[in-house]
Every structure is written in structure tokens, then in C-alpha cells.
Amino acid sequence: MMIMEKSRTWLLGLLPLTHSRFSHSTFLLLTLRCAHFVVEEPMVIGHECAGIIEEVGSEVKALVPGDRVAIEPGISCWRCDHCKQGRYNLCPDMKFFATPPVHGSLANQIVHPADLCFKLPDNVSLEEGAMCEPLSVGVHACRRAEIGPETKVLIMGAGPIGLVTMLAARAFGAPRIVIVDVDDHRLSVAKSLGADDIVKVSTNSQDVPGEVEQIHKAMGADVDVTFDCAGFNKTMTTALSATKPGGKVCLVGMGHSEMTVPLTPAAAREVDVIGIFRYKNTWPLCLEFLRSGKIDVKPLITHRYGFSQKEVEEAFETSAAGGNAIKVMFNL
Template identity: 45%
Template sequence: MNDMGESNLSFVLSKPYDVKFEEKSKPTLTSPHDVILAINYTGICGSDVHYWAEGRIGPYVVENPMVLGHESAGTVVEVGAAVKTLKLGDRVALEPGYPCRRCTACLAGHYNLCLDMHFAATPPFDGTLAGFYASPEDFCYKLPDHVTLQEGALLEPLAVAVHITKQAEVKPGQNVVVMGAGPVGLLCCAVAKAYGATKIISVDIQPSRLEFAATFAATHTWIPAKVSGEENGANLVKELGLGEGADAVIDVSGAEPSIQASLHVVKRGGVYVQGGMGKPDITFPIMALCTKEVTAKGSFRYSSGDYALALELVASGKVDVKRLITDTVKFEDAEAAFKSVKEGKGIKVLIAGPNEK
């Protein structure tokens, strides 16, 4: 079983800014293909903070108490009778959403688009900020001995970055611009570097973030001015020597000025990917999109092969996710950690599970 303790203390959100610690029943195996994990570490994501502060994200509304958290790694403490690839004591990174496996999207390998997705901490499903969590075996990724559980918790945002970078079709020798230097933006830079991009430009309005980006994976950084998106785009291209523009531009900020500038940065025939969510509707430079025949794509979570590639990038040392960890706090300090993240302090904060000593 488990030598960490048996508490299933959970961090539960009832409505905006109304959270409490609640001892819930330990999950049980409902399928022979499932495992039970003791959660060791959970990262705080921007979506977790959004639910905590707003009680909703778009159409997903917290109507009943919900356990927060989805960026987790844990230890296998129970296995179903049909489980073949995991055993008691295995340390795993948890992919926190599983699909129906039967719809057209799933069968095409795009299970992130499944309409029947069970995703942790997305209403009505509980998240992973708890002592224990049940998961299908095939959505748990065994960590090599040299990869820590803290690194395992960061595979979730890295998998997001892997999917975005795949959507951008980044190739060796290309120039890539990443708008936004939060955790996912930084990781997009790192994945682009692993893919062989030559010039990787990180763009943000916060100098401290760009200082870190320059030491992490970006080859260049740039701070936009308070001018039009077209002027910012032209200035970026000129000042960073991008010629006709960048081969790929990724926006993970979700900010309207950033998105507007992006379409003026990408070159003719280039690729633009929207990875960050912002306002439902914005003013968009459609003329630039059309006349340059830009390929524009959305990006949502991760899909087939993304988590496995994220683990390979960490295990091989190509992406050092440890550097993003600003702090690790005790479970009872979870609310204070959420406040800190909302205030923009640090890069990535991890919360140790209630049984972690």
C-alpha cells in the first residue's frame, strides 16, 4: 500500500475565494485498468488561480464544491487487476484528463478535443490537490529513476508547450517568436530550442521575466512599447533582424495587443499559433492574416504523444524544468501559495501532498 500516510485531505473551492481543507473519502478502483496514486506534488496553474478568483473559465462554472489542482506527480499505491505497466511504488507523472476513447476526435488521435473529457479541476470533476487520486493506467507516465517527482509535476505545463510547438511546426534553423514569458511561454522557448530553432525571441512587458528567459532558452528578448500592434510588430522584426518576419509566432499571453502584433511579426506563409486564452472576442488584423497567407491555429491542452515527448525532453536533459520551480510549500499553505501566484510572484510554485513529509 502506502507508507506516506492515509489522509485524503483535499483543497476544495466552493465559490470565488472560498476554499477550505476537507478530509474526503479515499478514491477506490472503479476499473481494473485504473491505479490509485498518492499525490506527492502539484503545481499551481493559471487556470487553477482563475477558478479560485473567478469561479469559472468560459463555459466551465464551479456550481458545486470542487477540488482544485491538475499539475501533479504521485506514487502508485493501488493497482487494478488488469494493470500491466505499473506496480506499487512506481513514481509517475499524471496526465490529468482522460477522454471517452470512442468518438471521432479520439479515434483520430485528437483526444484533447473529446467532448466527454474528464479533466481534473474542470467542473464538474475534482482535481488533484488531495492525498489520493484515481487514474487510468495509460494516463500515468512512469518516471525514470533520475527524474524527480517535482520535475514530474511540471510535465503538465511542458506537455502544453510541446503541443503548442507541434502546432507551430517548428523546424531546425527557423526563427520563432513567443509572446508571453510565463511558465508555458518559457517552456515553448525551451521546446523550440530542442526542435532546433536558431533564433528564439521571448516577448513580455515584465523585464524580470525576460531576464530569466534569456538565461533559460531564449536567444533574444524584447519589450513592446505602448504603440499599435502594427508598429510593435514592425519594430520587433527590424530590431531583431528577422528579415521578412518570423517563421512561427506563438502567443501564450492571450492579450489583445500581443495578438495584434503577432500577425505583423509572422512572415508571409508562416505559422501563427494561439496558445493563450484571453477575452472571448478581440480586434484581429485580418488583412495581415490574409495577404500574408498565414496559417493560423489554435492549441488546446495536449494530445497523443505530447506527454511522452515531454518526459523524454526532461529525461534527456534537453529541457530543465527544475529551474522554473520558485518554491515548494506544505499542503496547509496552499491558499497562501495561490495568493502569491495571483500576485505574480515567482514562476512555478509546487504544493506538497498532505501525506508528503
């Protein structure tokens, strides 16, 4: 076990709240829900973090005080069938930062298992280390979808997860990536980060046929794999319609808990639908991508704040307002 050094922990990944009350690092969230996880009492949030080790337990051999580490935020049981088979992200007894009822890492110090703390390469900053968490989602999605040098990729949604999925797909060798969104600014960011083409769409489901034509024109070839990083009826409908026969659609976002989508036509074209939940065994690869320069996450960090009461409130307001905010970073 280890404790992270006070004032040197980096944390990011704010929830889009519009009304919050703050008391030090405890936040009152009234009606926050993600799938079947529901906040029912005040809790500390935060799950994207890195820091410097202050103390280690007697059995810790690979790390020492002073080491800079990126932190994987989920502690699985290692006893259930999922864990024994290596799919520990599906562990039913997972204790995951900021997932009710487990408190998160938005604090001056945390205690965490040593085998979930990954030493940062010398040329990787604490900020980049904290970004390993969202990047892991994209890496896990690319592994599930078997992205490679011959895979042409469509991404629905140019939010933070869509962008890290795009960066991961490129690192896995995808030769052409088209990204779709409703927002001009997000699309411009995606283009600046390396998207081969962008397509602006609407929220109107009646527009799907025409938008699929635009997507095919932008891709200039068949869509092998589509990542739906939004998870709405319309985005999934577009994904299923745009993907080639025999292709794959990977559902990453969870915008809707239930969807009505054209599965029968997709099944008739043998389009495989796969899902992901968090990630597994991704931190070493994420750190290697960052060390080697194959992925640069620094442009995704758009705002930085300290950890005073005033700065915390301002950070949450910035995140809630949207605008040009992608990732909002706390420096503790």
C-alpha cells in the first residue's frame, strides 16, 4: 500500500455539474447516475490521477518514496471467475474510485495498492500520467475491435473519449480515421489532433441516411470499425448503418441506458456489435505510447487549477459550461 505525497498529486476529469456545494474535498451531488451506479450521499469524486509516492508498505519492492506514478483506479477482488480469467474489469466486486459508494481521488493523499501504481518514464509528466486513465478507454476499445494498419475507423463523438480513442486508433496503426460530431469546435480540435476528415451531423434521426453518405464520402472507402463514443439512439443507428458488411461497431459511450436501433438490418450484413467497460492491463502500453511520442495527450489538457476552495468551484464551473474545455486539471 502507499500514500501519495501531499501537494504533488495531479487529478483531472471533472463531472459536468451545474449545481454543487463544496466542503474541502467532499462534494454534495444530488442526482448523479451512470448506468446502475447512483450517488445517494456526499462523496469525494475523481478517478484520473497521478502523483508522487510518500510511503510504501513493507512488502512493496518495485517502488520507493519519491517515485512518480500513474494510478489505475479500480481494485478488483482477484478471486472471481472474471478476475481469474484476466477480465478483471468485469469484476462484480470492483472498488473503483468515485463510483458509489467508493470515494474518489480528488484529495491531498490517497492509499492505493502498489501493483496498481505504474512508474512514469522520465520524459512523461504527472499530467500525462493522469491522462492514462481516459486514454486507457481508447486503448481497450482498440484492442477489443482489433484495430491495425488495415483498419479504417469511424468515430462517433469528438468529446474527450472520442478524441483519446482517435489517438489510440492512430497509434494502433489505423490508416484513415473520420470523426463525427454536432459541434464545430470539437470537430476542429479533432482535425488539429490528426483526424483525416471530419463530418458535422445533426441531432435529427431523420438525417441519418444523408449523413451516412457524407461519412462514406469522407472515408473514401468502407468503414471497417466504428466506435460510438456517445452512445445515443442516433449515433448507434448511424454507426450500424455506416459500417461495412462484416465490420464491427464498438459501443464505448453510455449516453442512453436503453436504445432502439436497427439491429436486424445490421445482423443481415453481419455487422458485429461489441461493448467495452473501462479497461484492463492498459497502463504499461499507455505509458509506452506517451514515452515514445506515438501519442501526445498534452493538447487535451485545456485548463489547470490549484486546489483552493475558489479554484475548485471555478474549475467545476468551467467544466459545466463546456465551451473549449476538454480536460480540466487540478494540481494539488
